[in-house]
Amino acid sequence: MVCGFLAVQRLKLDANVAEEILRAAEPMAALEQFVTEVLVKHGATGAYTVSATINEARTYAVVTVKDARGAEHAQVVIYTQAYAGHSGRRLTDPKLVIQGPNRTLVDQLAPDVEAFAAPFAMALKKTRTRLAVRARLTVTEEVTLPSGAIIQRVQV
Amino acid sequence: MNVEIIYLADSVTLVVPPDQEGVDFKTAAAKLTELARTLAVELQLPVTIEGIPEQHLRGDEHERVHAAGITHGH
Numbered sequence A: 001m002v003c004g005f006l007a008v009q010r011l012k013l014d015a016n017v018a019e020e021i022l023r024a025a026e027p028m029a030a031l032e033q034f035v036t037e038v039l040v041k042h043g044a045t046g047a048y049t050v051s052a053t054i055n056e057a058r059t060y061a062v063v064t065v066k067d068a069r070g071a072e073h074a075q076v077v078i079y080t081q082a083y084a085g086h087s088g089r090r091l092t093d094p095k096l097v098i099q100g101p102n103r104t105l106v107d108q109l110a111p112d113v114e115a116f117a118a119p120f121a122m123a124l125k126k127t128r129t130r131l132a133v134r135a136r137l138t139v140t141e142e143v144t145l146p147s148g149a150i151i152q153r154v155q156v
Numbered sequence B: 001m002n003v004e005i006i007y008l009a010d011s012v013t014l015v016v017p018p019d020q021e022g023v024d025f026k027t028a029a030a031k032l033t034e035l036a037r038t039l040a041v042e043l044q045l046p047v048t049i050e051g052i053p054e055q056h057l058r059g060d061e062h063e064r065v066h067a068a069g070i071t072h073g074h
Helices: A002-011 A015-024 A027-041 A103-136 B025-043 B059-067
Strands: A048-054 A060-067 A072-079 A096-099 A138-144 A150-155 B002-007 B012-015 B047-050 B070-072
Touching (some): A015 A027, A027 A048, A027 A060, A072 A103, A103 A138, A103 A150, A103 B002, B002 B025, B025 B047
Antiparallel strands (some): A048 A060, A060 A072, A072 A096, A138 A150, A150 B002, B002 B012
């Protein structure tokens, strides 16, 4: 019964689950956790290691999925703000790239990670903004409510 | 002056809590407008200002608030 319940839960890695995970953890930890959950859902638990990094400006995050020997199987890049695409056209929506030599893994990751990208990008933008506020103003308190809302008390 | 920045899922609200001593609302309105504009640009989300009495958001400041796409209690 418990296994059945877990199986049903794991099939629902949609935007709601993404937001739930994002409420419980910082965006980068949530990203690693989410991709790991997707791998577990597809029975790939233990076979791969997942690591997420972010650039200094917090404008894009990269997740790599490697096997035990360190060989990269898949890579996910989530851009969190407008950037100049290859064509030079300025893209405004968060851009997601999923690529890698392991096509099966890439195909398995794609639908769930696509559901995660938009709420993750927003969470990352909020984190970046909160850090910018901390750098410019005196922050006296920061509280995350169970609803996911964040209250930052500042002095201006 | 103390201000609360409330980050909701799809919007941001700046609240000036009541009962603060010696708040210069005219200056506060200008500062909050600037902060709200920065947040709106960075997050691409609607921003609302609450707690600034209406009379302090008149004239040029009022125009600037709305020009920046910021809402407040009318």
